[in-house]
Amino acid sequence: MSAKFQSIRGMHDILPDTIHHWQAVEKVVHAVLGRYGYQEIRLPVVETAALFTHAIGDATDVVSKEMYTFADRAGDQLSLRPEGTAGCVRAVIQNGLVARGSTGQRLWYQGPMFRYERPQRGRYRCFHQIGAEVFGYEGPDVDAELVSLTARIWRELKLKDVRLEINTLATRETRAVYRDRLFEYFQDHAADLDEDSQVRLHKNVLRILDSKNRQMRPLIDNAPILLDHLDSESKEHFEQFRQLLDTAGIEYQVNPRLVRGLDYYSRTVFEFITDALGTQGTLCGGGRYDYLVEQQGGPPTPAVGFSMGLERIVELVSFEGLENSHRPHVYVITKGALAGQAAFGLCERLRDELPWLRLMQNAGDGSFKSQFKRADRSGAALALVIGDEEVEQQTVTLKPLRNNDEQSNVSMDTLGRELNEWRDQSRF
Ligand code: HAM
Numbered sequence: 001m002s003a004k005f006q007s008i009r010g011m012h013d014i015l016p017d018t019i020h021h022w023q024a025v026e027k028v029v030h031a032v033l034g035r036y037g038y039q040e041i042r043l044p045v046v047e048t049a050a051l052f053t054h055a056i057g058d059a060t061d062v063v064s065k066e067m068y069t070f071a072d073r074a075g076d077q078l079s080l081r082p083e084g085t086a087g088c089v090r091a092v093i094q095n096g097l098v099a100r101g102s103t104g105q106r107l108w109y110q111g112p113m114f115r116y117e118r119p120q121r122g123r124y125r126c127f128h129q130i131g132a133e134v135f136g137y138e139g140p141d142v143d144a145e146l147v148s149l150t151a152r153i154w155r156e157l158k159l160k161d162v163r164l165e166i167n168t169l170a171t172r173e174t175r176a177v178y179r180d181r182l183f184e185y186f187q188d189h190a191a192d193l194d195e196d197s198q199v200r201l202h203k204n205v206l207r208i209l210d211s212k213n214r215q216m217r218p219l220i221d222n223a224p225i226l227l228d229h230l231d232s233e234s235k236e237h238f239e240q241f242r243q244l245l246d247t248a249g250i251e252y253q254v255n256p257r258l259v260r261g262l263d264y265y266s267r268t269v270f271e272f273i274t275d276a277l278g279t280q281g282t283l284c285g286g287g288r289y290d291y292l293v294e295q296q297g298g299p300p301t302p303a304v305g306f307s308m309g310l311e312r313i314v315e316l317v318s319f320e321g322l323e324n325s326h327r328p329h330v331y332v333i334t335k336g337a338l339a340g341q342a343a344f345g346l347c348e349r350l351r352d353e354l355p356w357l358r359l360m361q362n363a364g365d366g367s368f369k370s371q372f373k374r375a376d377r378s379g380a381a382l383a384l385v386i387g388d389e390e391v392e393q394q395t396v397t398l399k400p401l402r403n404n405d406e407q408s409n410v411s412m413d414t415l416g417r418e419l420n421e422w423r424d425q426s427r428f
Pocket of ligand 1: 285
């Protein structure tokens with residue numbers, strides 16, 4: 001009995017009819033990252049489960065509820081990566097890229113990430129991120145650089161109405177004092193906490209600030225805020241960061257409740273948000289994680305980064321007028337076995353001669369009519385028709401497919417020149 005399989009809930013195929021949208025977005029992002037001197041790093045999709053638990057924090061939703069974790073055949077606990085930072089930190093430590101005395105690193109990566117979340121618009125179980133991570137610089141200049149390059153990406157993609165929210169989570173020490181203060185406050189109001197926040201109170205009190213429950217709003221709005229209790233170092237870092245954004249003309253809102261969903265952050269955090277996508281409007285999130293490299297066994301190394309969700313960006317960008325660059329220029333139609341064979345050789349010769357040409361030869365038999373239908377569907381502008389007669393005379397019939405231009409007959413020897421002319425006259 002044959003079985004019909006379905007992709008896993010929340011995991012989608014990206015099909016050829018929209019792949020050029022993805023590629024257009026990726027091209028812009030890669031180009032901007034390149035212009036700022038960032039280099040690509042490719043990382044495995046699977047890592048030791050403990051890497052994520054340790055880096056992201058076992059009280060976070062990502063680790064406690066959303067990880068795809070399994071034992072491999074040797075019994076080792078592995079996880080599909082829910083994000084890219086932890087693996088990137090592992091890689092830079094393991095490969096000596098942040099060894100003592102080394103200069104800084106500006107890196108980017110891209111690929112699928114996996115989280116067992118409830119799927120909805122803009123939220124998937126397999127989604128794609130492009131992320132950037134910078135190691136070895138403690139100043140706010142790299143924080144501002146990451147934000148500016150992201151803002152540039154939105155401009156180049158012509159995305160409007162993306163707002164930037166920023167906050168600081170201060171140093172470990174300051175945050176610990178603040179956490180106690182916050183704990184006291186919420187404990188005093190324990191009866192008003194919803195179920196989720198009751199759990200967060202004891203696991204990670206800062207995450208209560210991130211609650212999406214509207215009824216919790218008044219309580220959260222009255223909670224003490226970290227910005228009022230900053231140490232001088234964090235305060236200065238944040239002020240300089242803001243000044244750099246001002247210098248670059250980047251607008252932002254300070255959101256004192258912005259805490260992010262992963263535990264590794266300190267000092268600067270930021271999110272780019274849009275209202276155009278419903279509830280899943282965060283396009284990009286990031287911040288500093290100055291303690292993570294050391295915590296993962298590397299030398300003390302300040303670090304900062306972000307990642308953006310490609311599904312959300314692709315949904316938002318307008319691709320009007322963008323041509324699918326995979327559309328063939330030419331579709332080759334043949335009649336008869338002899339012509340099929342001759343055409344095969346001719347096509348290979350044309351691909352040698354004209355590297356720019358996208359040429360598709362009809363596969364499988366078919367009447368002229370059905371081959372022309374396929375040619376039409378391929379999106380090609382021109383059909384080359386080769387029958388036994390053409391082979392005998394060493395010619396090819398050129399049949400324009402997009403307009404009513406007359407068909408013509410060209411010698412196989414001069415076909416390359418003819419196709420170059422078509423291109424020069426922008427007829428493809
Ligand atoms: P994050 O906020 O968890 O941060 O994710 C970054 C972005 O990935 C989100 O803003 C969103 O656009 C996208 N995203 C997250 N979950 C989903 C989902 N289930 N479906 C679709 N898109 C999603 C991080 O991952 C950090 N590693 C960012 C970072 C890098 N911080 C420092 N360096």
